[in-house]
Structures are given as structure tokens and as C-alpha cells.
Amino acid sequence: MAKASGGVGNEPWRVLEFYSGIGGMRYALMKSGVNAEVVEAFEINDRANDVYEHNFGHRPFQGNIQSLTPTDLDGYGADAWLLSPPCQPYTRQGLQKDTGDARAFSFLQILELMPLLKHPPSMLFVENVVGFETSDTHATMLEMLEKTNFITQEFILSPLQFGIPYSRPRYFCLAKRRPSSSVKERWNNMLIQSPRPLFEIEDTVPDEDVSSRKDWDMLLPSCQPIEQFLELKNPSNGTDVESASLDTDLPRDLKHNGEVLNKASLDQYFVPLSLIERWGSAMDIVYSDSKRCCCFTKSYYRYVKGTGSLLATVQLDKKDKTSLKELRLRYFTPREVANLHSFPEDFQFPQHINLRQRYALLGNSLSIAVVAPLLRYLFTDPS
Numbered sequence: 001m002a003k004a005s006g007g008v009g010n011e012p013w014r015v016l017e018f019y020s021g022i023g024g025m026r027y028a029l030m031k032s033g034v035n036a037e038v039v040e041a042f043e044i045n046d047r048a049n050d051v052y053e054h055n056f057g058h059r060p061f062q063g064n065i066q067s068l069t070p071t072d073l074d075g076y077g078a079d080a081w082l083l084s085p086p087c088q089p090y091t092r093q094g095l096q097k098d099t100g101d102a103r104a105f106s107f108l109q110i111l112e113l114m115p116l117l118k119h120p121p122s123m124l125f126v127e128n129v130v131g132f133e134t135s136d137t138h139a140t141m142l143e144m145l146e147k148t149n150f151i152t153q154e155f156i157l158s159p160l161q162f163g164i165p166y167s168r169p170r171y172f173c174l175a176k177r178r179p180s181s182s183v184k185e186r187w188n189n190m191l192i193q194s195p196r197p198l199f200e201i202e203d204t205v206p207d208e209d210v211s212s213r214k215d216w217d218m219l220l221p222s223c224q225p226i227e228q229f230l231e232l233k234n235p236s237n238g239t240d241v242e243s244a245s246l247d248t249d250l251p252r253d254l255k256h257n258g259e260v261l262n263k264a265s266l267d268q269y270f271v272p273l274s275l276i277e278r279w280g281s282a283m284d285i286v287y288s289d290s291k292r293c294c295c296f297t298k299s300y301y302r303y304v305k306g307t308g309s310l311l312a313t314v315q316l317d318k319k320d321k322t323s324l325k326e327l328r329l330r331y332f333t334p335r336e337v338a339n340l341h342s343f344p345e346d347f348q349f350p351q352h353i354n355l356r357q358r359y360a361l362l363g364n365s366l367s368i369a370v371v372a373p374l375l376r377y378l379f380t381d382p383s
């Protein structure tokens, strides 16, 4: 029977977490149920390390991953490396400088160390943005993995395919070093855009085309409504809108963990009218009963266009020709973004991390609902 119980003699798998940020990968590993221990995490950003330490009680190795040597890496005796390198070199909004972008260097460097290791990992997991799969860095990665005897399966998956009303398609590479084999060999060397292999018991012949992207809108009816991810609950109806002065009066009964928030705490989440006037047409607006919202990036709250959805706090009849101002748009709170990333309830930011920093760190993180089953699949022993 397939199992994901642990390494040699059922000792926990020894795992290195590169680019650990606020620990999304570690939470996903915990959620996966795999018997594994993060023996070290590596992250250059101070604030991210504060958050990581606050939640896990361990401060990641704070330095440039590029400076790690084969001796350093061999010293950890790790079975698996989990990596979520910076995505800016490959994002559609970025300049797509790819291998020419300094932010890609550390990832390329660490791949180049692989043939020099006395104790290379037997498993590797890489997360990145869609677009990475056509990059030069990706081509170099596959070349290095091939050279060091790894077999790969690649995925592009979104939380929408896991019942979460959140569109965040991401690229994932799962690699196992021979003689370890993949769980289901027939998917080797494929780019898979369906979660089906993760949940199949047998290695059966696929009867659906998993190599082309399905229309993800078809999945929406099976997603939970956004309301279930909100900590600030909307007023029960929008009838107070007409009597309110749009500039100053905000819905009074928004609640936070059951308590009515004071106006100052609430105000910071409402979108200023000046922004609505200027950027309204570019805003992605969702309602509490919507079953989809857009990817939150690290620029959410700093910029409006393409950085994540805004929530209408007033549920008017959508057929009405409502002006955007009447919808009382607000930002999702950091906790709500964390909920959509499927972070556990006990995840917290330390007090000194300000609102913008919270959004930036969350925007860099990942969907635990997607990564946990992928990790379980990677660590599962087919024998």
C-alpha cells in the first residue's frame, strides 16, 4: 500500500525549506500528514523571518541562499528540498528577464551545486508562477535534474480545483531521484493541469486530457462562497446605503471575531473614494456570495490594478445599475487573505508587522490547500 510515513527506519524525512518566507511550505508539509521534520529554513528577509519565528519558534538561517556551499548543504543530510524561489523574473507583469534577473541567480546556483553533493536530496519540490514553465531557468532546472538522475512530474494547479474560491494558478515541479520512483509513473515528464493524479488510488490510464487546462469556471459551483473566508462579516442587508453619506458613513455593523470594530480599525480597510473614481473600471469586485476571487499579490493595498479582489460590503441587487461608490468597497483583511491561502487559524503576525508588510508577505506565499496534497503525493512510497 502507498505510504508517506517517513524516511529510513521510519525516522521523519529530513527537509530543507528554501525561500521560506512566512512558512507557507512548512504549513503545507504539516497539513500533508507526511512524517517529516524541517531541519533548516533559509530566508533573506528579516520581517519574513520574524513572522516565521513567531509561529514556529525557530528563526530561519538569515542569509543569501547563493552563498551556501556543497559542504553546508551536505551537512544537513536532507532527504528533501522544498523551494519557492522569487517569481519576479517570470511574472507576466514583470520584465521577464528570466536567467538575466539577479533574483534568479540563487536558484540557478543551488541547482548547479546538486552534482557536487555527497548527499543529494532524493526528493525536490519547486513552486513558482505560471510562465516559469517556458523560461530558460526552467529549461536549466530540467537539464540539471536529468543530469543528477531525477525524474519529474510537473503540475499547474489552482485553489479553485480544491473547492477554494480563489484563483491562484501556480506551477509545481515534483522530482524524485532514481532509484526512487514516482508514485504513478505514467505521469512522468508530463505537465499536468488536473489534480486527478493526486487522488487516484491506482495508476490508471487517464480518460481525461490532463495536459490541457480545463475551463476552471466549470469548477466554481463546487467552491465555497467567499463569505466563509471572511472575518469581517457584512451587514445583513444593504438597506442603510441610501441613508448614508458615502464619504463618512461606513457600514456600522461589520464585526471582527464577533466584536464590532471601532471606526479607525475599520476605516483602514475601506477603499477611498478617490481611488474608486480613478481606478474603478480596473477593479476586480466580488461579493460575499461570489465563488471566485483574484490572486492577491504582494502589492495588494498599495496598488489596485491586478493585485487582488475588492469586496462589496453592500449586497445590492446586482442587476441594478449600482454606482461603485454605493458598494462600499473594502480590502480583504490580511487574515482573510490568509484564510484564502488556507493558512491555519493559529497563524499570526507579530504586532510590529504593519498592514502593508502583512499583505506583501502573504502575497509572496502559497496556497496550502494546493501544496499539501502535492507534498503528500511526492513523499508517498509506491511500494
Ligand SMILES: C[S@@+](CC[C@H](N)C(=O)[O-])C[C@H]1O[C@@H](n2cnc3c(N)ncnc32)[C@H](O)[C@@H]1O
Residues within 6 Å of the ligand: 019, 020, 021, 022, 023, 024, 025, 042, 043, 044, 045, 048, 063, 064, 065, 066, 084, 085, 086, 087, 103, 106, 361, 364, 365, 366
Ligand atoms: C516567493 S517567496 C516564497 C514565500 C514562501 N513560500 C512563503 O510561504 O512565504 C520568495 C522568498 O525568497 C526570499 N529570497 C529571495 N532571494 C533570496 C536569496 N537569494 N536568499 C534567501 N532568500 C531569498 C524572498 O525574501 C521571499 O521571501
